[in-house]
Amino acid sequence: MIYEKAFTYKPEEYEAEKASNSYLMSLVAVIAGLPLPLINLFTTFFFYVSNKKGTYFVRWHCIQALLTQSFLFMINCIGFGWALVILLGFVTINNLFITYVMTILIFNLAGFIMTIYSAVQTGKGKHVEWWFFGNLTNTICMP
Numbered sequence: 289m290i291y292e293k294a295f296t297y298k299p300e301e302y303e304a305e306k307a308s309n310s311y312l313m314s315l316v317a318v319i320a321g322l323p324l325p326l327i328n329l330f331t332t333f334f335f336y337v338s339n340k341k342g343t344y345f346v347r348w349h350c351i352q353a354l355l356t357q358s359f360l361f362m363i364n365c366i367g368f369g370w371a372l373v374i375l376l377g378f379v380t381i382n383n384l385f386i387t388y389v390m391t392i393l394i395f396n397l398a399g400f401i402m403t404i405y406s407a408v409q410t411g412k413g414k415h416v417e418w419w420f421f422g423n424l425t426n427t428i429c430m431p
Contacts, residue, residue: 299345299413306342307349308411310335311403314357332357344431349410352418352425353403359421360399367392 299307313335314328336350367388373379402418409416417425 303345304413306346308407310350310353311407329357329361348429351429355421
């Protein structure tokens with residue numbers, strides 16, 4: 289799901305640190321705003337905005353972190369809304385809901401692990417691309 293690619297240049301230490309921080313920002317937001325998935329998206333978005341004029345390496349990793357958080361935000365919001373409808377008594381819990389909640393947990397756990405791995409590797413100056421999100425980031429982020 290994650291693979292390393294070689295960049296055409298070796299990023300400086302401050303670039304690697306900022307790129308690593310783009311992933312760490314979403315982890316801090318997860319810990320601070322666990323019940324509210326919007327907090328994760330906002331912190332990652334504001335970190336991207338503050339670094340969008342940075343080097344290509346930093347900008348690329350900020351965009352990848354933002355895209356992954358956007359995906360997790362969407363699936364978490366659907367689950368949150370569905371749970372709210374159940375709590376309000378409009379529908380009952382069924383197998384589809386339980387399956388969706390388990391899927392959300394798997395995606396969030398995988399995202400958490402991949403985010404930690406990406407933060408560590410980019411902190412070392414390595415370029416890490418996530419499956420699907422790496423290709424999307426390459427399309428969005430122009431050098």
